[in-house]
Amino acid sequence: MPLDPGSLAIFDAFQSGKLTRRQFARRLAGLGFASGTIATFLAACGAPAPQAAAPTSAPAAPTVAPTALPAVRPTVAAPVVAPTNAPATGTTPAAADLGKLASAEPNPKRGGTLRVAFGVTTSNYDMQQGGNVNVLCQMYSTLVRLNPVDGLKTIVPDAAESYQVAPDGLSYTFKLRSGIKFHDGTPLTADDVVATYNRMIFPPQGVVSLLKDRYTSVSKVEATDPQTVKFTLKEPTAIFLLLLTDVSQGIYSKKTLDANNNDLRKVLVAPGSGPFMFKDYTDGEKWTLVRNPNYWNSELPYVDTLELIHVAAWSDRGTAVLTNQADMSWNVSLETWTEGAKRTDTIRTNRVTTFGAYQVIINTRQKPFDDPRVRRAVHLALNRQGLIEAFKTQEQIDLSRWVPHGGQFATPRATIEGLPAYRADKTQDIADARKLLADAGYPNGIQGVELLSASVPPHAEIMSPGIQDQLKNALGMEINIRVAERSLLVEDEKAGRFTLVLDTPSDPISDFSPMANTYFKTGGSQNFGSYSNAAFDALLKQSDQELDPAKRKTMLDQLQDMLDQDPPWLFIGFTDHLLMWRANVRGFALDKRVQSEWGRVDIAWMDA
């Protein structure tokens, strides 16, 4: 986690003994750090927090302030060194409730209807069991959230008023706001949070929790008092707070969960405590939500009505925004987005990163790919920049490496452009790849390799033939494409009935850890290619537990190097989403976003 030079100098001076605790605390306070944060720094360094150093007018400060960094990716509050960008204004940073969000623009207007176009159908109403998260999240609070005001670059409290991280990183304690009520009028308490997370992490019989694999490090969730929730971890988890920001982790009421035997799939309106309340739903067409007048943040939401309109096709979403049938869409087609970018008087656009990727899973148990040299050879020979260009009419792929793109841990694009395997000039890469193949016993190329591809046209007719053509020209590798309906492909993947398979995994969490543990770790739940690399596994575990961002960055760089040398996939790149909205959607800071989150729209307001 990068600190500015001034902050680093203060830390260095304190750690080398040049500053006393009091001087250290005063200097950080002068830079705008919250007193709670300073206390955490001091605790982490084995020193008690000097009360006098905290701004005197501060009321009870959050024990760990909302975390922010200049980095473009949302940052996780690291318990050891968690700097903040709390505003250095006249009011004390600790006094400011950074979770109490407001419009990102001045003079917000109230009222009106915000219409958002995307896919709003849902298979059920339980967002932790596969219900449409992007719709349902509008009605619920989460413990913490990504801050929409700064373009999702920081984590701020939501239902939690503050949180405290144990110095050893083995427990997270959340103090809930008082006065939060569910839409049915019952108060939100720690028991509700515990019931929600226990169901998610330790699902009872009959509950399919899509989130349990993310929380394998959690051993216990408990209410220590009616307003306090404590998560106890078996091991430190670097991205624990980031995991909690996922919009699908809305807090359900214990009463509702108990009344429905923990299964809310058929409960249309399980009461939430979020900014919007349910009004109407027409399947395949529209959700209508209305402002929650009792929302704990009295400032929000600004609009009276939120309409979530079902538009399945990206191009239709784009035309809907262009023609004022919708006010915004999370992802539109390239053609409509480009058209929107030209209409600067009425339309605004932004391109944001996602954590879905295009890649070819390699079955490492099958010849010839059981030999790491062959995997490395295809990894080197693939012309990613060419594929990305060829595919851009379908989906926007960013030239990226293994760590999700755009964030503080990702390799900068400029660096990637010069790396072997990723660079545009493939001459040296192909020469190296041929040598590797020759060393592996394939001097004349390889015949009869099968590439399994989903039957959707972009995969079967553009990406797969592109890969086939490139590897034939570069390495003399004869690839036969087998096209299968997507569900059949999934079954073949699970059973390991493939040599190469083009797939598009995705995860809403902007970190390497979930993807690596799921797909690359030995025995990972979706490690369909049976990739196994003991050194990688060991370092991954270490990086997952490393709370110092700088050290973690070094480890992640090493992990990426390992994957480049011994690739489990033929990685092509992470994708981007094309955001588009009408100019009268204000206060939502969509132009500041660097990553995709189809989440709450509570800070948006409509200009006439």
Add this chain to the structure above:
Amino acid sequence: MTKYLVRRLLTAVPTLFGITVLIFIAMRILPGDPLARVGGEGQGQYQLSDEELKEARASLGLDRSLPEQYLGWMADVARGDLGHSFWNVEPIRDAVIRRGAISLEIAVVAVALSWLVGVPAGIFSATRRNRLPDYVTRLLMTVFLAIPSFWIGLTTVLILVLAFTYRPPLVITELWQNPLTNLQMVIGPAVALGLGLAAGLARMTRSSVLEALYDDYVRTARSKGLREQAVVGRHVLRNALLPVVTTSGAAIGALLGGAVATETAFGVPGLGTYLVQALNSRDWMVIQNLVLIYGAIAVVVNLLVDFSYAWIDPRIRYG
């Protein structure tokens, strides 16, 4: 006549039974499990474990034997309950009623348009045989027969968006709620579908009228001193329209098929779009019910055509 009608009705029963059996089996013998992976845009993906998959299948009644599932489906249909989709929570019956209304409107307007445009165009062309107006009309007929309706739809939407910053509404507005908005939703797909139908009808009308124009009774009518307009209107058309009625009946099938693509092109949430969504997500329950409904419509329309024949031409009912 009654005997004929009963006979035709009875033949419809095995047809419908055959449709249900075929679609039911087709859905279940196709390899791959639609429930294997869940997730959505911006939400990530999750592959169910074998245990979770088993549970999910059980919750949808897919763990029962095939005969049990089929009989259960038929019993539901008999009760007017079409069950639930795998992926959408709304009962299929409710979705069909709501979406069916807009699709029906599109079909009615398309057929009306095809008659209003196709029949006059056919007569116009026939009565000016081998002259420039005939060539131009025939060229247009060929063009609209050759161009798929969804392409007309896509092009129309593109032009409307780029040139006029307009696109048809995305959410269903019933006719009685707001006729103008309803018309905006219906007119695009109806025109796209109707033009193709009109071209077909015009060709059929032209050839029938040409055939009738040289019949003896027409010559007689002319020799009586009737004006050409009266000859065509009273004598030629009455006979020439018989094959046109047949074509219209057969065109309903094409209309149903065309509506699937055209509704999607215009973004109209009708039955066609519903079917496309169901096919994309392999939503068996929706697919099998919609195929049954489409099959039933085709059977009923064909019955109506047969009945109209019998009514118009006595040789058929006594044949």
